[in-house]
Amino acid sequence: MSRDETMVNAFVPGLGNLPPETEALVARRQRLLGPAYRLFYETPVHFVRAQGAWLYDAQGAAYLDCYNNVASLGHAHPRVLEATARQAAIYASHTRYLNDTVLDCAEKLLSHFPPELSQVMFTCTGSEANDLALRICFAATGGTGLVVTENAYHGVTHLMAGASPSLGPGVNLGPHVRTVPAPRDAASFAADVAAAFADLSRHGVKPAALLVDTIFSSDGVIPGAFLGPAVQATHEAGALMIADEVQPGFGRTGAHWWGFQTHGITPDLVTMGKPMGNGYPVAALVAKPEVLLPFGTKARYFNTFGGNAVACATAMAVMEVIETDDLLANASRIGALMAEGLRSLTHEALGETRQAGLFLGLDILEDGHPSAARAARLVNLLREARVLISATGPKGHVLKIRPPLILTEAQADLFLTATKAALRLL
Amino acid sequence: MSRDETMVNAFVPGLGNLPPETEALVARRQRLLGPAYRLFYETPVHFVRAQGAWLYDAQGAAYLDCYNNVASLGHAHPRVLEATARQAAIYASHTRYLNDTVLDCAEKLLSHFPPELSQVMFTCTGSEANDLALRICFAATGGTGLVVTENAYHGVTHLMAGASPSLGPGVNLGPHVRTVPAPRDAASFAADVAAAFADLSRHGVKPAALLVDTIFSSDGVIPGAFLGPAVQATHEAGALMIADEVQPGFGRTGAHWWGFQTHGITPDLVTMGKPMGNGYPVAALVAKPEVLLPFGTKARYFNTFGGNAVACATAMAVMEVIETDDLLANASRIGALMAEGLRSLTHEALGETRQAGLFLGLDILEDGHPSAARAARLVNLLREARVLISATGPKGHVLKIRPPLILTEAQADLFLTATKAALRLL
Numbered sequence: 004m005s006r007d008e009t010m011v012n013a014f015v016p017g018l019g020n021l022p023p024e025t026e027a028l029v030a031r032r033q034r035l036l037g038p039a040y041r042l043f044y045e046t047p048v049h050f051v052r053a054q055g056a057w058l059y060d061a062q063g064a065a066y067l068d069c070y071n072n073v074a075s076l077g078h079a080h081p082r083v084l085e086a087t088a089r090q091a092a093i094y095a096s097h098t099r100y101l102n103d104t105v106l107d108c109a110e111k112l113l114s115h116f117p118p119e120l121s122q123v124m125f126t127c128t129g130s131e132a133n134d135l136a137l138r139i140c141f142a143a144t145g146g147t148g149l150v151v152t153e154n155a156y157h158g159v160t161h162l163m164a165g166a167s168p169s170l171g172p173g174v175n176l177g178p179h180v181r182t183v184p185a186p187r188d189a190a191s192f193a194a195d196v197a198a199a200f201a202d203l204s205r206h207g208v209k210p211a212a213l214l215v216d217t218i219f220s221s222d223g224v225i226p227g228a229f230l231g232p233a234v235q236a237t238h239e240a241g242a243l244m245i246a247d248e249v250q251p252g253f254g255r256t257g258a259h260w261w262g263f264q265t266h267g268i269t270p271d272l273v274t275m276g277k278p279m280g281n282g283y284p285v286a287a288l289v290a291k292p293e294v295l296l297p298f299g300t301k302a303r304y305f306n307t308f309g310g311n312a313v314a315c316a317t318a319m320a321v322m323e324v325i326e327t328d329d330l331l332a333n334a335s336r337i338g339a340l341m342a343e344g345l346r347s348l349t350h351e352a353l354g355e356t357r358q359a360g361l362f363l364g365l366d367i368l369e370d371g372h373p374s375a376a377r378a379a380r381l382v383n384l385l386r387e388a389r390v391l392i393s394a395t396g397p398k399g400h401v402l403k404i405r406p407p408l409i410l411t412e413a414q415a416d417l418f419l420t421a422t423k424a425a426l427r428l429l
Numbered sequence: 430m431s432r433d434e435t436m437v438n439a440f441v442p443g444l445g446n447l448p449p450e451t452e453a454l455v456a457r458r459q460r461l462l463g464p465a466y467r468l469f470y471e472t473p474v475h476f477v478r479a480q481g482a483w484l485y486d487a488q489g490a491a492y493l494d495c496y497n498n499v500a501s502l503g504h505a506h507p508r509v510l511e512a513t514a515r516q517a518a519i520y521a522s523h524t525r526y527l528n529d530t531v532l533d534c535a536e537k538l539l540s541h542f543p544p545e546l547s548q549v550m551f552t553c554t555g556s557e558a559n560d561l562a563l564r565i566c567f568a569a570t571g572g573t574g575l576v577v578t579e580n581a582y583h584g585v586t587h588l589m590a591g592a593s594p595s596l597g598p599g600v601n602l603g604p605h606v607r608t609v610p611a612p613r614d615a616a617s618f619a620a621d622v623a624a625a626f627a628d629l630s631r632h633g634v635k636p637a638a639l640l641v642d643t644i645f646s647s648d649g650v651i652p653g654a655f656l657g658p659a660v661q662a663t664h665e666a667g668a669l670m671i672a673d674e675v676q677p678g679f680g681r682t683g684a685h686w687w688g689f690q691t692h693g694i695t696p697d698l699v700t701m702g703k704p705m706g707n708g709y710p711v712a713a714l715v716a717k718p719e720v721l722l723p724f725g726t727k728a729r730y731f732n733t734f735g736g737n738a739v740a741c742a743t744a745m746a747v748m749e750v751i752e753t754d755d756l757l758a759n760a761s762r763i764g765a766l767m768a769e770g771l772r773s774l775t776h777e778a779l780g781e782t783r784q785a786g787l788f789l790g791l792d793i794l795e796d797g798h799p800s801a802a803r804a805a806r807l808v809n810l811l812r813e814a815r816v817l818i819s820a821t822g823p824k825g826h827v828l829k830i831r832p833p834l835i836l837t838e839a840q841a842d843l844f845l846t847a848t849k850a851a852l853r854l855l
Contacts, residue, residue: 034548094479
């Protein structure tokens with residue numbers, strides 16, 4: 004098997020020598036899970052335990068987690084574990100019976116949104132939330148035309164994989180999908196979006212939605228305030244705007260609960276997932292009622308596990324911890340320290356550092372040009388130093404640094420020290 | 430709002446008088462969750478607690494669960510709760526690191542399959558499993574043509590909703606989808622499947638898959654051995670056969686772990702979900718390696734929560750309980766008692782009883798014709814008697830009875846007594 008050009012940090016079987024225990028586990032995994040799964044790193048890591056910002060391998064070695072945005076409150080957060088276990092022992096059932104927990108959770112979630120965004124639908128994964136958001140836009144607009152950014156990732160259902168160019172040329176985009184470059188500035192992004200909708204219309208495809216990750220994670224981590232004019236262009240084309248908050252949501256950007264707030268916009272729909280249950284599978288969308296109405300009139304929605312009482316009790320505990328521990332403030336403070344530290348490093352491989360809260364992107368260069376190979380090398384050097392990050396972007400040259408929101412100053416220092424050492428070995 | 434013709438047991442707001450507490454909860458729910466959600470029953474039930482085969486309402490009244498197939502081992506099963514909580518406190522992370530739990534779970538799952546079906550992929554929901562199974566068939570065949578039964582239900586992603594005629598005329602079927610009547614006998618079903626694939630080919634749509642629930646739940650619960658010749662017709666058309674085991678799987682039919690075994694076939698792919706985690710969101714597909722290969726060569730698959738260590742520890746506990754408590758034997762024995770009991774009742778509303786293990790379908794008639802109205806009336810009479818069932822089928826006239834696999838003889842008697850009393854009030 005050759006290197007996966009579409010995933011810079013994918014393990015490639017057959018390259019390099021693995022420790023025998025790792026080799027055996029990789030072979031067993033290949034046999035049982037088949038050819039579609041990917042591992043991280045040149046030498047995959049075998050984890051058996053995790054706590055807070057730390058993951059522990061089979062030999063007991065601790066790795067600092069600067070990557071996993073699901074356990075956003077830290078791995079195995081006791082208050083979340085307690086809420087999940089307590090509710091699971093009492094009542095776990097679904098949304099076709101009346102139950103308070105799903106409503107309490109919806110209310111708490113909506114308290115973090117502008118008042119126009121006042122209804123919630125629950126799913127299990129971000130993929131399902133984006134897929135449902137699109138079905139809702141199809142019903143509301145009568146169209147199917149969809150615009151996404153050129154290295155977007157929005158999920159793994161058939162519909163969403165077809166709207167995720169970052170999955171590479173082996174996965175076809177839908178014929179109703181157009182891509183635009185990630186934003187450099189608000190005006191040119193709006194012009195690109197307008198042109199994409201015009202092209203869809205020209206091909207007889209009625210516009211339905213602009214779908215963007217509001218921090219453009221897979222496009223290279225691009226924080227900023229770009230989306231106002233693009234939303235206007237979207238509405239002028241008769242389409243709706245979906246903010247995909249699976250990555251920036253739940254306070255990761257520090258300044259706000261949701262990435263769209265940085266852009267000063269109110270989306271028509273907002274999708275969310277990963278950190279919502281700190282590991283428990285729960286996701287959702289929030290929408291304007293008038294946007295949901297045409298779908299709800301034509302179709303019913305039932306997701307067996309979506310909105311079950313345990314998922315909702317867990318999500319409530321996550322929101323409570325974010326609130327009471329003031330994790331947005333910590334994300335802002337520690338994220339700024341990390342960005343400052345990275346910017347103070349001097350090495351010809353280092354390009355721009357972009358940062359919003361605890362989401363950082365760092366361009367890696369060789370001879371002044373984007374270098375996926377060097378980015379991969381740094382990711383693997385840091386893995387050897389027991390610090391976990393990854394790389395992303397259309398050219399694969401952007402270090403993706405995304406620690407839990409509870410990261411301490413000492414842990415940020417450890418990350419910076421390890422990065423400095425890795426650069427020396429580059 | 431008028432009655433939902435596509436869901437016989439849906440609560441219709443505005444019909445009938447609700448207790449004030451229920452009215453208030455329904456209104457709050459409508460406000461927070463919007464128009465696409467449906468409740469069960471003329472008077473929705475407000476549950477706050479569940480244990481074993483019992484659900485408890487806000488006043489503490491106990492309802493016998495003869496419907497929910499997620500908590501298949503009984504609600505809040507202590508061994509499953511313990512396995513979930515234990516693993517969640519240790520390690521919950523995903524499939525891009527090596528971890529034993531996902532492999533142990535895959536191995537245990539595969540031990541219940543014929544040897545040709547030897548690889549597992551994990552998702553969070555049955556919808557995601559079916560959606561992924563179809564993506565795999567598209568890659569393996571180069572086609573997209575799909576055949577399903579005429580009142581099939583296979584999920585809520587865009588792709589699967591478009592393959593679920595039971596969602597009603599408000600949800601469009603995909604242009605690549607054809608429907609066939611549910612089987613009456615093996616030969617005519619195979620002929621219908623062959624004709625449907627021929628029609629797809631005639632329209633330039635290359636055949637990809639036959640997808641059937643192996644107990645035809647939403648088609649009216651039709652146990653039997655119908656699928657052999659249809660699988661042959663599917664392969665002759667160049668398509669693959671997917672057995673949707675979300676409903677019959679994990680021992681519900683008593684005789685086997687999977688519904689396809691009753692048909693004496695080996696599907697190319699098998700999907701599963703609902704009871705797999707006894708309430709924890711976990712689902713999967715099992716496939717022949719040669720079927721997965723073309724997909725895995727072109728595309729990678731990553732599902733953030735799919736195959737996480739907690740999901741897998743939970744699914745293992747579920748499988749262990751099914752094995753050690755010999756729940757297939759209990760499903761066979763109690764299911765047979767229930768079928769015998771229903772068949773011994775005399776009432777002109779009662780048509781055929783169909784049964785496999787603890788999955789029963791009972792036709793309800795008026796003047797010898799299928800009657801959805803009478804079925805709904807019986808479902809609601811039983812709800813008043815605190816016994817939970819529902820109704821299904823293309824004409825909505827089939828009582829759907831699907832208790833947990835742990836149902837006791839005394840609980841089966843209680844169900845039969847309540848049904849007898851409800852018939853007297855019909």
